[in-house]
Amino acid sequence: MAELAYHQTTGAKVARYVIYAVLIAMVLFYLAPLFVMLSTSFKSLDEIRTGNLLSLPSSISFDAWRAAWSSACTGIECGGMAPYFSNSLKMMIPAVLISTLVGAFNGYILSMWRFKGSDTFFLLLLIGTFLPFQVIILPMAQVLGMLEIEDSTTRLILVHVIYGLQFTTLFFRNYYVTVPGELVSAARIDGAGFFRIFFKILLPISIPTIMVCLIWQTTQIWNDFLFGVIFSSGDGQPITVALNNLVNTSTGVKQYNVDMAAAIIAALPTLIVYAIGGKYFVRGLTAGAVKG
Incomplete structure (x- = not known):
């Protein structure tokens, strides 16, 4: 009985770990586009052209955010968002x-x-x-x-x-x-x-x-x-x-x-x-x- 209970407990732990692993993988997959958007928004254009899509910015710059908010062109108007x-x-x-x-x-x-x-x-x-x-x-x-x-x-x-x-x-x-x-x-x-x-x-x-x-x-x-x-x-x-x-x-x-x-x-x-x-x-x- 003790051995059976041990195997059941071990099986439950393994199943729980598998569920957690699957959930974590799904979360990472779901958040990947947001990560790419955030990291790209903090990069310079030169770094975007030469770097990896999934790489972190070498230095954080808020120039793109300032431009998007106040000076980006939406058609013929350039007043930002x-x-x-x-x-x-x-x-x-x-x-x-x-x-x-x-x-x-x-x-x-x-x-x-x-x-x-x-x-x-x-x-x-x-x-x-x-x-x-x-x-x-x-x-x-x-x-x-x-x-x-x-x-x-x-x-x-x-x-x-x-x-x-x-x-x-x-x-x-x-x-x-x-x-x-x-x-x-x-x-x-x-x-x-x-x-x-x-x-x-x-x-x-x-x-x-x-x-x-x-x-x-x-x-x-x-x-x-x-x-x-x-x-x-x-x-x-x-x-x-x-x-x-x-x-x-x-x-x-x-x-x-x-x-x-x-x-x-x-x-x-x-x-x-x-x-x-x-x-x-x-x-x-x-x-x-x-x-x-």
Whole structure:
């Protein structure tokens, strides 16, 4: 028995080491592009031409980062990524907040205040989550044309709010159906009305789902390229469009270190959001997974 237990323990340790080795190999493989981007962004052009792609920089230089931020050419403009970074912030923050709040309100109605045809409405909304960006480009352009919205930031805010509502509504509706109905009934008996129940009772307990929507919408909106290139123009373009223009600029010497630095600058906000709120994202997704 002792020998059998010893072999079982040894086998478990070997299996654990194999799992760890595989996981470490996958992590290294996954992080390799990020390592190449970082190391290249800190190298000079001469070192990039003569060195190894995976080699560390002989001396760290921030010249490429300064150029990417303030002087790199994105087409005919050479003002760097800074103004486009600001454009994306101006677009993303209101779009994320509006779509999250309206999605919470929709989920509240669809779960707690059912009306005739609410299930059909929710089904149609659910179908909307599977529609690709390309399907809604033409009708969205027609609507924006009828509304005569000229400002690029306003157009993009409206587009992202509308497209994101089906996702935020789905998240909140699935969470609210897990909330005991007795809680809402007790609030009604105590005299709480429609809006008071929402703002004073349900919204404060929705932090996990709020975090999911904030992270989801931030990632989707910040990383979007298609809507940005179609519904914005000139100085109102988001950072993803500017990055594409920078990388594809054909005038002058190709500066790979500046391209890599610009790509990292464009990715930083979403990396920070996931690093800070990643655990809340998982908790929020599973919060409404039991029922509904």
